[in-house]
Amino acid sequence: MDNMEDNIKCVTCTAPVNIAVIKYWGKRDEELVLPVNSSVSVTLDQAQLRAKTTVMASPSFPNDRMWLNGKEQSMDSKRIQNLLNEIKQWRKEKHNGDTCTDGLLMWKVHICSENNFPTAAGLASSAAGYACLAYSLAKLYNVEGDLSAIARRGSGSACRSMYGGFVEWDMGSQEDGSDSVSRQIASENHWPELRVLLLVVSDQQKSMGSTEGMQATLKTSQLMDRRIQCVPESVEKIKEAILKKDFKTFAEITMKDSNQFHAVCLDSCPPIFYLTDVSKQIIQLVHAFNSSCGITKVAYTFDAGPNACLYLLEEDVGRVLSLICHFFPPDKDDLNTFVQGLQTPSISPLKVLLWT
């Protein structure tokens, strides 16, 4: 809705979750959110997981306010402020810096955002949330440009949720961050057989947030330098595997990068543990399944939390699901919700709940 005469302007957008196959971990600039390495991700279908944000501006709002999943949050967050200010700056530039004739810039905003999945449980909710906020604000202020750089100011991984399909976030080399942007490697239609299984081990808030975790790793892990050296080659190889739809190479690089990321977490002081016993059992199950098939059929990857994301091909979904249900049987109460999203086509997340 866009009704300046009624003195309210309102925009609602949705944005997808992305799961990194080459992880972003560590910033070279905290303020601009510039990473120490490039990363690669797969954007998931919005049918199961998405953020939805409504932004409103009105001269009758006395101050800026925001709500996340129905609960009011402080607007003092530096990241929210940076993102909002950057978009407003674009608007000012568009109007040649004349704020007097542009009432919209003086109006206060209200932001309402909701996720249809657990926030802060390591399910990339901040990525979808900030991508959605950047996009909604750009529509509200009617500005255009590379929004990935704006979303990045909210949360680094958010810049990859600006595109569907397979996405690279180039770390860039400029000090002002102007070349630290994301771009699509291949569209969502490129590899229609690829499937994602999200195994929800826990929907509790993660023990240490990504921002603090990566600061600790960068400061204290000796292995981190080695990781930073290794990533460029992994990025090139996985991009090639994606373009060739070479599942074996894609899967092996994905697992290796996840393990390397959790290794530098463990090498931090004090060590950071994101994986639980159930996460480790999932890792063992995937390796046992792959070796029994004599070929790599499934890949796992874990973000800053215990939940697993499995990549596999459509033809193997049935077999892998029945293995998971066998080794992690649902509680009687969860029978109806244990597996969700089976019908959704394309790169769809099938949610399997493995409560511990």
Ligand code: DP6
């Ligand atoms: C492990 O994007 O949440 O999921 O930029 O500090 O907000 P901030 O971090 P965030 O970190 C995501 C880390 C990760 C890996 C990834 O998604 O690449």
